[in-house]
Amino acid sequence: MTEQVEAFKALADDTRLRILNLLLRVGSELCCCELTDSLEEPQYNVSKHLKILRQAGLIEGRQEGRWVYYSLPERPDEFRRGLLDSVRSVPETRRMKKDKKNLNRRISLRQDGKCILGVLHRQPGGDKNAA
Amino acid sequence: MTEQVEAFKALADDTRLRILNLLLRVGSELCCCELTDSLEEPQYNVSKHLKILRQAGLIEGRQEGRWVYYSLPERPDEFRRGLLDSVRSVPETRRMKKDKKNLNRRISLRQDGKCILGVLHRQPGGDKNAA
DNA sequence: ATTATGTATGCTAGATAGCGCATATGTGCA
DNA sequence: TGCACATATGCGCTATCTAGCATACATAAT
Numbered sequence: 001m002t003e004q005v006e007a008f009k010a011l012a013d014d015t016r017l018r019i020l021n022l023l024l025r026v027g028s029e030l031c032c033c034e035l036t037d038s039l040e041e042p043q044y045n046v047s048k049h050l051k052i053l054r055q056a057g058l059i060e061g062r063q064e065g066r067w068v069y070y071s072l073p074e075r076p077d078e079f080r081r082g083l084l085d086s087v088r089s090v091p092e093t094r095r096m097k098k099d100k101k102n103l104n105r106r107i108s109l110r111q112d113g114k115c116i117l118g119v120l121h122r123q124p125g126g127d128k129n130a131a
Numbered sequence: 132m133t134e135q136v137e138a139f140k141a142l143a144d145d146t147r148l149r150i151l152n153l154l155l156r157v158g159s160e161l162c163c164c165e166l167t168d169s170l171e172e173p174q175y176n177v178s179k180h181l182k183i184l185r186q187a188g189l190i191e192g193r194q195e196g197r198w199v200y201y202s203l204p205e206r207p208d209e210f211r212r213g214l215l216d217s218v219r220s221v222p223e224t225r226r227m228k229k230d231k232k233n234l235n236r237r238i239s240l241r242q243d244g245k246c247i248l249g250v251l252h253r254q255p256g257g258d259k260n261a262a
Numbered sequence: 263a264t265t266a267t268g269t270a271t272g273c274t275a276g277a278t279a280g281c282g283c284a285t286a287t288g289t290g291c292a
Numbered sequence: 293t294g295c296a297c298a299t300a301t302g303c304g305c306t307a308t309c310t311a312g313c314a315t316a317c318a319t320a321a322t
Contacts, residue, residue: 002145004148004218004221005143005144005145005148008139008140008142008143008148009139009143009279011139011143012136012139012140012142012143013136013279013280014133014136015280017135017136017139031298031299032298032299032300033298033299042281042282042283043298043299043300044281044282044283044284044299044300044301045280045281045282046299047298047299047300047301048280048281048300048301049280050299050300051300051301063288063289063299065289065290065298066288066289066290066296066297066298066299067289067298067299068298068299068300078217078220079217079220079221080217082213082214082216082217082220083213083214083217085213086209086210086211086213086214086217087135089209089210089213090135090210115298118297118298118299119297119298119299140309144309144310146310162268162269163268163269163270164268164269172311173311173312173313174268174269174270175269175270175271175311175312175313175314176310176311176312177269178268178269178270178271179270179271179310179311180310181269181270182270182271194269194318194319196268196319196320197267197268197269197318197319197320198268198269198319199268199269199270246268248268249267249268249269250267250268250269
């Protein structure tokens with residue numbers, strides 16, 4: 001049962017559900033920096049959450065140069081497929097809409113379908129001295 | 132999203148998954164003492180876990196005299212129904228088989244389909260002075 | 263009323279999780 | 293070989309979770 005508990009634990013977090021929602025509602029794999037900018041969360045946090053999701057078998061990662069593209073698992077088992085379907089069935093919230101809007105803006109900056117930028121957001125701490 | 136996180140948190144525990152598995156695989160509502168004996172866990176723990184599951188909308192409770200019978204929700208929303216289906220899809224482990232065996236033994240002691248006993252198990256601490 | 267009993271809850275300690283921060287790792291390019 | 297940059301990780305802190313224990317609550321029987 002432990003494997004299932006791990007999956008549920010991975011899903012029991014707001015930020016990770018936001019990540020999954022983006023992956024579920026956008027038909028594309030996403031790199032860490034695109035997710036970081038979309039969620040407006042610090043890069044190190046997004047990276048950690050991605051690791052947890054991956055270890056739980058809920059996403060997959062593919063490296064391409066300096067970038068790592070994350071996507072839903074190709075052939076998830078029945079259990080995980082059911083979980084992902086459940087997450088997909090949740091009606092969109094304001095926050096999810098905003099995340100998706102941010103993401104679409106970021107994706108529009110791709111070149112040949114590939115991300116060519118890093119994190120633009122530079123979240124909390126980065127603009128301590130901003131007006 | 133918080134409501135969903137609460138549901139996933141409720142599922143992210145071994146004992147609670149065992150409870151759900153019993154409810155999913157036995158076609159009957161179950162009272163606290165039957166679950167306590169089946170899981171061989173202390174009564175206060177089972178009670179706490181039941182509360183968490185109920186607050187998450189994953190089980191329902193019905194009081195009848197001194198007994199409280201728990202069952203799967205009558206009409207769960209799509210999200211929760213999907214989650215419960217996922218839990219049901221998990222192949223049975225040794226432990227789950229044992230739980231079910233214990234439960235069937237307990238259920239066979241019912242009278243007119245009702246539980247007439249309390250906790251027989253009297254788990255850890257209860258038999259400190261036992262041989 | 264008082265007692266017996268099924269169930270629930272308050273409290274504490276130990277374990278675990280997530281954030282913020284600094285920094286490491288690894289890849290591509292000059 | 294060294295720099296730039298996307299991503300990952302180790303550490304300290306705080307918050308949250310769960311088991312264990314004692315006990316409270318509620319209902320039924322005497």
